[in-house]
Amino acid sequence: MTLVVGLGCQRGCDVHTLLALFDAALAEGGIERSRITALASIDRKHNEPGLLALAEHLSLPFQCFSAEQLAPYKGRLSHTSDVAFAHTGCYGIAESAALALAERLCNAPSRLLITRKKTAQATFALACAG
Template sequence: MPAAHNASPPEPRTVWLYLAGLGCRRGCSAHELRQLLEDSLQVRGLSSADLHALASLDGKLNEPGLETLAEQLGLALHGVALERLQGYESRLTDLSEATLRATGCAGVAEASALAVAEALGAPSAELLITKQRSANATFALARTKFLPTSENA
């Protein structure tokens, strides 16, 4: 009979969720959004295939560029209420007066990425890529640990 051993089970591997936050001017194209997203991810050795979802201010969800990008990538597009985004302003790396005047929030991309990351995973999301800009769009990437529950395990 083999000897019993008291080896502890292996530590579970950390699974990260990557959430892309996007802000854009009205009429911004899916092409411009995708170029900004892909270029920003590539610098960190990531691609759109690593993303779990997209996020933006809920008032932007009807923007054709955002809708088309989500469809192209096969990702959910989560909207975040303005009041919730405002709660993240102390964690933003780049406050924008123009964005604050236009939307009521000083940073849509970073705040929406953090808000959705914390809603879908651990409550301690971090910005992995701070706000990046193109002519008409902003992008930020948050990551959080996936927390298995009885519903998603």
Template sequence: MTTAPILVIGLGCQRGCPASTLRALLDEALLAHGIALDQVQALASIDLKRDEPGLLELAGQLALPLTCFSAEQLAGYQGRLSHRSEIAFERTGCYGIAESAALALADQLGATSATLLIARQKGPKSTLALAVVE
């Protein structure tokens, strides 16, 4: 019997980014890749965003847990990113929040190493990536 893949959404956003903006980016990315929202198990970001109202509101709307990682934890994923942002590094100490956070949480939840199913997508004031563990 095969188990369903573990799907984790990583999110990055500027301060004050509304939940509606994050939700629009999420819906667009999932639709483009033929993934149903109910297949997503969790959301992830950087600990600098643990009190970000838009992220917390989105997690509440979707009834999904939001796990935040430190910049040090996320920096370890640098070699697995599709895109390295110097701006993100200057501001946070890691080269990509959405991809790194998605990979970090998927790795934590799965028995094998996670891969990016949806590489960094950029929306207004926000970024998103989706990692999977098969």
């Protein structure tokens, strides 16, 4: 099974904040860090230093999707955010990105294993496929 973490964050969110959310969400779900295949987000975050540092720290590939690529996942989200949509054109970055990358990697339908977890600066979701 392919496990993909989707992440969203405020500009300037540091790697320690992201890693704390990542580890806490996985621990709560009973999933080992080593089982994660890749990280995903929206394309406007492709140069976000905290996300890039997290991917490097975890030695995981990091892939981004446009709001248009994430839009079809709206109906599968556990939570939709009008604020996120106003800023990005996407109703839920972490969940949509996780679902999109899991499907792309497996060429199979994906589902959310861990729905959106949120801190003041970041969001996390875990999707699986295969």
